[in-house]
Structure formats: structure tokens, C-alpha cells
Amino acid sequence: MIKTGGKTRRGLIVFGSTFGSIAQLARGLWQSDSDKRWLTPLAVFLCVTGLLLIVGTAVEALAPFIYSIW
Amino acid sequence: MNILGISAHYHDSAAALIADGVPVCAVQEERLSRHKGDAGFPLLAIETCLQQAGIEREALDAVVFYERPMLKFDRVLTCTLRAFPESWRTFPKAMKNLLGEKAWMRGIISSHLGVPARKVLFTEHHQSHAATAFLTAPTRRAAIMTADAVGEWATFSVGEGERGSNGTTKIRRFREIRFPHSLGMLYSTFTAYLGFKVNEDEYKVMGLAGYGQPTLVEQVRKLIRRTPDGAFALDLDYFEFHTTAERSYSLRFVELFGPPRNPYEPIDLDTAEGQRFADCAASVQRVLEDTLVDLAQTLHQETGLTDLCLGGGVALNGVANVRLLAESGFERIFVPPAPGDAGCAIGAALYCDRIHFGNPDRDLPDHPFWGPSVDGSELARIAQEDGHHIEKLSENVLIDQIAGDLAAGRIVGWMEGALEFGPRALGHRSILTAPHTTKMRDRLNREIKYREPFRPFAPVVPVEAAERYFDIPPGGTRLARFMSGVFPVRPEWKPQLQAITHVDGTARVQVLEPGMAPRLHALLEAYGRRTGIPVLLNTSFNLAGEPIVNRAVEGYSTFLRSKIDILVAGGTRVTKRTSAMDKTEAGRMKEEVA
Numbered sequence: 001m002i003k004t005g006g007k008t009r010r011g012l013i014v015f016g017s018t019f020g021s022i023a024q025l026a027r028g029l030w031q032s033d034s035d036k037r038w039l040t041p042l043a044v045f046l047c048v049t050g051l052l053l054i055v056g057t058a059v060e061a062l063a064p065f066i067y068s069i070w
Numbered sequence: 071m072n073i074l075g076i077s078a079h080y081h082d083s084a085a086a087l088i089a090d091g092v093p094v095c096a097v098q099e100e101r102l103s104r105h106k107g108d109a110g111f112p113l114l115a116i117e118t119c120l121q122q123a124g125i126e127r128e129a130l131d132a133v134v135f136y137e138r139p140m141l142k143f144d145r146v147l148t149c150t151l152r153a154f155p156e157s158w159r160t161f162p163k164a165m166k167n168l169l170g171e172k173a174w175m176r177g178i179i180s181s182h183l184g185v186p187a188r189k190v191l192f193t194e195h196h197q198s199h200a201a202t203a204f205l206t207a208p209t210r211r212a213a214i215m216t217a218d219a220v221g222e223w224a225t226f227s228v229g230e231g232e233r234g235s236n237g238t239t240k241i242r243r244f245r246e247i248r249f250p251h252s253l254g255m256l257y258s259t260f261t262a263y264l265g266f267k268v269n270e271d272e273y274k275v276m277g278l279a280g281y282g283q284p285t286l287v288e289q290v291r292k293l294i295r296r297t298p299d300g301a302f303a304l305d306l307d308y309f310e311f312h313t314t315a316e317r318s319y320s321l322r323f324v325e326l327f328g329p330p331r332n333p334y335e336p337i338d339l340d341t342a343e344g345q346r347f348a349d350c351a352a353s354v355q356r357v358l359e360d361t362l363v364d365l366a367q368t369l370h371q372e373t374g375l376t377d378l379c380l381g382g383g384v385a386l387n388g389v390a391n392v393r394l395l396a397e398s399g400f401e402r403i404f405v406p407p408a409p410g411d412a413g414c415a416i417g418a419a420l421y422c423d424r425i426h427f428g429n430p431d432r433d434l435p436d437h438p439f440w441g442p443s444v445d446g447s448e449l450a451r452i453a454q455e456d457g458h459h460i461e462k463l464s465e466n467v468l469i470d471q472i473a474g475d476l477a478a479g480r481i482v483g484w485m486e487g488a489l490e491f492g493p494r495a496l497g498h499r500s501i502l503t504a505p506h507t508t509k510m511r512d513r514l515n516r517e518i519k520y521r522e523p524f525r526p527f528a529p530v531v532p533v534e535a536a537e538r539y540f541d542i543p544p545g546g547t548r549l550a551r552f553m554s555g556v557f558p559v560r561p562e563w564k565p566q567l568q569a570i571t572h573v574d575g576t577a578r579v580q581v582l583e584p585g586m587a588p589r590l591h592a593l594l595e596a597y598g599r600r601t602g603i604p605v606l607l608n609t610s611f612n613l614a615g616e617p618i619v620n621r622a623v624e625g626y627s628t629f630l631r632s633k634i635d636i637l638v639a640g641g642t643r644v645t646k647r648t649s650a651m652d653k654t655e656a657g658r659m660k661e662e663v664a
Contacts, residue, residue, distance in 0.1 A: 010181035017177030017187050025140040036148065043147055050169025057170075 008059055015054050022047045071429060072129055074119065075419030076179065077136040077198075077411050078111050079172050081269045084412035084491075085115035086440070087123050088419040091432040095122035096440035096491040098412045100617040104624070107270055108617075111182060112415075118442055127183050134422040136414035137195035139175045141222035143168050145249060153313040160314050191426065193418045195221020196382070199409070200241055202417030203381030204231035205424060207404035208436050213373045214241065215366060218382035218410070219254030219269070226253060228369045231379065237430030241421070244372070250312040251303045253358060254384055256294055259309060259318040260354040264347055265333035268318065269383075276387055277525045279355040280574040281339050282348030289326050290357045300368050302361055337524065348524075359390045366398035376401040381417070385409035386493065388549075388556040388578050395545050395555070402545045405554035407438030408492030416440075416491070437586050438496050438552060441489025442620060446640020449485075449622035453637075459645040468641055469589065473596035476504055476606065480635040481518065483611055485625045486589050490618070494553045495610035496580060497530060497587040499618050499625070501634065503569070505529050505607040511569035514607070517633035520614040526572035528553060530580040530608040532594045539563045539605055540579050550581035569607050580608060
């Protein structure tokens with residue numbers, strides 16, 4: 001049986017790995033041939049929003065503060 | 071080197087484990103979780119793979135996800151912005167869907183499996199399809215064509231694969247067609263229009279096509295045009311799948327083809343409305359075939375190769391595959407047993423092994439049986455508790471007895487060995503019956519499968535006898551190995567093969583070589599000795615809306631809830647306490663079979 005860690009632990013691992021993914025996306029958009037540089041700030045902004053959602057899901061104590069942003 | 075491939079989060083999740091270059095296990099999550107088309111993270115499938123290989127997750131050298139989530143995010147973001155303002159409703163949902171979880175696969179895999187993030191790798195979606203098609207096929211060099219609804223950006227690709235004599239492997243992509251221009255989406259749009267489930271019921275459109283005439287081909291051609299560079303493009307005015315998740319087709323599409331079918335009303339082919347739906351299916355089927363043939367002809371001229379490997383969900387279209395074999399110029403066509411997204415788990419792992427790590431090429435076993443094995447003694451134990459009649463028989467006696475059961479018109483649930491990987495039941499988790507009368511087909515539909523009456527059942531035949539009953543062209547036997555081709559039933563045998571002959575005189579036949587499933591092959595021979603026709607109806611062992619059974623207990627549960635007469639797992643034969651079929655009915659069926 002695969003023992004997965006607790007929800008918080010898993011959420012934090014996902015959170016920790018996101019920066020690399022965002023950097024990869026931003027680099028890809030910035031270097032794309034199809035002139036999509038203008039998308040980079042929006043994509044990064046959306047990804048950061050996604051990060052907040054992950055933190056809100058993983059660490060329930062923080063969720064009310066995070067959701068209050070919206 | 072142990073490499074785990076994962077396909078997840080869209081439809082039909084799966085996991086596959088490659089150890090030292092050879093698959094050890096591959097299984098779809100739905101077969102374990104018992105939720106049809108389970109798209110969740112395939113923890114159960116991963117666990118099964120690790121158990122079957124006898125390793126712990128720490129022993130994994132790499133975990134490969136079958137597509138690049140960030141490239142997919144790029145596509146979704148670009149397309150929704152491009153379609154603004156029509157996409158304003160879809161945008162927040164799509165972003166929440168992706169950024170809430172799916173975009174962060176490296177972290178998700180790492181957190182679930184406890185492997186370091188550096189061990190998590192990615193392949194592109196169509197690279198995975200291409201690898202599944204080429205690296206599992208017994209060919210050294212072949213052209214590769216992949217077509218599905220959409221991966222990250224690509225919806226269609228062509229290329230070439232080569233397994234060198236020095237053990238190196240190369241897969242080159244020549245070019246691709248990008249979303250929203252997609253053959254898979256075109257077919258899926260008609261699937262939705264005809265009231266079926268998208269990404270699940272496309273095969274029903276193919277079945278319905280047999281009842282119609284391609285009278286609407288010109289209308290369908292308005293939806294898809296060929297471009298000067300030899301590719302194709304959809305006229306997006308007829309579609310909405312790229313702007314909303316709620317509907318695939320636009321009002322203009324409805325103006326062209328008429329009102330869509332109500333999914334809750336059956337298709338009555340005796341009415342003009344029912345015939346219109348069948349004609350729609352026949353027309354989109356014809357256009358799909360024409361387009362694929364044309365693209366494959368170009369690829370054949372370009373590569374000059376004799377073999378073609380087909381991947382992606384569109385490769386499940388057996389009618390199109392046979393036209394490709396006949397008209398594209400390729401002599402052999404290889405379609406893997408799981409060409410869809412589930413199969414990408416094995417493709418991603420193989421791609422990583424051969425291309426990323428550069429491990430030497432290995433010949434792979436040419437069969438689809440990569441899942442968990444069934445345990446006959448488990449069936450004996452649970453059936454005994456319920457007081458059913460159980461027999462533990464030697465191989466020869468069992469085969470002879472089951473052949474007798476089938477000849478007597480009984481329906482047999484047949485489980486043996488390892489579970490199939492892919493959507494087809496290819497003889498290890500099958501319901502078998504005599505294929506001779508329409509009454510048997512109707513009984514199967516009425517009492518067990520509860521399917522639409524227009525959907526055909528498939529036959530299985532030993533390779534030695536295949537050409538006697540079916541008109542199989544050169545190269546067709548290969549397509550029929552995993553039920554990937556639809557071939558005409560020879561006219562003189564149609565009266566004896568009514569249950570498996572589709573309305574257009576064809577059948578999606580499985581041609582069985584003895585080495586692939588020896589027991590089923592022996593059963594076919596024994597049945598042939600009794601009845602003179604070594605052909606059986608072979609349909610997947612499941613009830614409507616359920617995944618194919620995996621373990622003995624699931625087969626037993628299906629056996630109890632349906633009117634299957636006999637259940638076999640390993641050497642165990644179980645008969646119901648009170649047979650579903652009374653003696654007079656059995657006698658009548660026996661006469662019909664004779």
C-alpha cells in the first residue's frame with residue numbers, strides 16, 4: 001500500500017515544486033516563436049493565483065485569509 | 071532501470087512500469103477503482119505496478135507523465151484569450167481546473183509517491199502516442215501517424231521511427247497540426263450532436279454509421295477543408311468546443327444538419343429522423359476516412375516505408391484502419407491494443423527509457439496482457455460460500471466442457487491469466503457465446519449488456535481459420551490481432567454468423583494466434599470440432615456502465631447480477647444454483663446451433 005503523506009505535507013511539496021514549473025512556463029512563453037511574450041505577465045499572475053489556491057487547500061488555517069483576497 | 075509511466079487527469083487514467091526496457095505491468099485505474107473512465111490520479115494502478123514488479127517506490131529511477139502540463143496551460147490560456155469575449159464563462163473554470171491541480175504534476179507525483187521532484191519527467195502527448203504505437207510494434211522502421219482530439223497543442227502528427235541494429239532508437243516528428251484543428255474533435259462533435267458521450271462513445275458513431283448512407287458528405291466537408299500544404303483546417307464557425315466546455319457545435323452546425331438528437335430518446339432507424347442521424351454518422355465517418363487516407367498516402371510517398379504505426383484515439387476506428395491498409399500504400403499497419411490516452415502511460419515510459427536515457431532497444435512481447443492475473447481458487451472459495459456448483463477441472467476437460475456449454479447455447483464468462491491493457495476484451499476477460507443466431511445477440515443485449523440494438527458484437531477466430539470466414543486482405547491479420555480492423559464476413563457464412571455480422575455485412579474480428587491466448591485458442595478449436603465453425607462471439611466482460619472486470623470477485627459479481635450461465639476463472643467452472651435458462655430454452659438453442 002502506498003502511504004501518501006498528510007494533506008498539508010503533500011500540499012507543501014506541490015507548492016515547493018511550482019516555482020520551477022512557473023519559471024519553465026515563463027521562459028517558454030518569452031522565447032516562443034509565435035510572439036506570445038505579452039502573455040508572460042498574465043500567465044505568471046494566474047500561476048501565482050493558483051499557488052494561493054494550493055496553499056489555501058493544503059493549510060486550512062490560512063484558507064480564510066487567502067479567500068478573503070477575493 | 072525501473073521507469074513508471076503515468077497517464078491521468080483527463081480520461082482513462084493508467085500506469086505502466088518498465089523494468090530493464092520491458093513492460094512488467096500496465097493497467098487502467100478504472101479496472102481497479104471500478105469507476106468507468108476513471109480520470110483521477112492512478113494510485114491504485116501505480117500500486118499494482120509496483121506490486122507486480124516486486125519493488126518499492128524508492129527503486130523507481132524515473133516517473134514519466136505522458137504530457138507537458140505547462141504546455142497545455144499555454145494552449146488553454148492562449149485559446150481562451152483568443153476566443154474572448156465568447157470564452158468569458160469558460161476562462162475562470164479552465165484556470166481553476168488547471169491551476170488548482172493539473173498544472174502542477176511534478177509536485178503532485180512527487181507528493182503522492184514520495185519520489186524526488188528531479189526524478190519526475192515529462193514527454194509530449196503525441197510523443198507518447200507515437201512511442202506507444204512504434205515501440206510496442208514488431209517492426210524495425212516505420213512511418214508513424216498519431217491523431218486524437220487534443221494533447222497540449224498537437225492534434226495530429228506524422229513522423230518516422232527507427233530501431234537501429236546497434237540498439238539505438240529514433241523517433242522523429244516531421245510536422246503536426248495544432249488545436250483547434252482536430253480530426254478527433256470533428257468526430258467528437260458529431261458524437262455529442264448524435265447524443266452520445268464525448269471521449270467515450272465515439273465507437274457508437276462508428277457502429278451507427280453502418281446503418282446510414284453518406285448522403286451528407288458535402289455538408290461535412292464544409293466543416294473541414296484541406297489546406298494547400300496538405301493539412302486540414304476546421305471551419306470554426308460550426309464549432310464551439312474552443313470557446314466553451316458546454317457545447318461542441320454551434321447554431322450554424324445545427325442549421326446545416328438539423329436539430330441534435332435527444333440523448334434520452336432511443337434511435338429509431340425506421341423513422342426519417344433516425345435515418346438522418348445514421349446518415350450523419352456515415353458521412354462524418356466517410357470524411358474522416360478520406361482525410362486519413364489522404365494524409366497517410368502523402369506520408370507513404372514521403373517515407374517510402376512499408377510499415378505504418380498508428381496511435382491516438384482515432385486509431386480505434388477500425389473501419390478507417392482498414393481503408394488505410396487498402397488505400398494508403400502501406401503494406402502493414404500496427405495499432406497497439408491501447409492506442410488512446412491510457413496507452414500513453416506505456417508509451418511515455420518506453421520513450422523515456424529508449425530516447426531520454428538512451429537504453430538499448432529491446433523486442434517486446436506482442437500481447438496486451440499486462441494487468442493483474444485472475445485467481446481461480448478465489449472464485450472457487452467465494453462461489454462455494456454461496457452454494458453454487460463448482461468444478462475444478464484439468465485443462466483438457468475444462469476446454470471440452472466449455473465448448474459443450476457454448477454449443478448448447480450457454481453464455482460463458484471467461485477469465486484467465488493477466489488482464490488486458492486497453493479498451494478491448496481480447497480473450498482474458500470476455501463473455502463468450504455461440505455467434506450463429508440473431509436470437510443470441512438479442513439475448514445478450516436484453517439480459518446482459520443492455521446495449522443499443524445498432525451496436526454490433528465482435529467475433530474471435532483462430533488465425534488458421536480466419537480467411538475461411540472473413541474477407542481479410544494481406545496485412546489485415548495484423549490489424550485484427552487486437553481487434554483494430556473491421557472486415558467483411560464472407561457471404562456464404564453470414565447465415566451461420568448472424569450474431570456477429572453487422573448490418574453492413576462486416577465484423578470487428580479478432581484473429582487469434584495460439585501463442586497469444588493458448589487456452590482461448592484451444593477452446594475455439596474444440597468448439598469448431600463440435601459445431602464445424604471455430605468462431606465465437608467475444609464481448610467484454612462487464613455490464614453496461616461498468617469497467618471490464620479484473621479480479622475473480624468482480625467476475626463473480628457480474629455473473630450473479632446478469633444471466634451469464636457459466637463462469638470460468640483459471641481451472642474453476644461455476645454454474646449458477648438455478649440456471650437462468652430453463653431446459654426447454656436450452657434445448658431450442660442447441661437445435662439452432664446444430
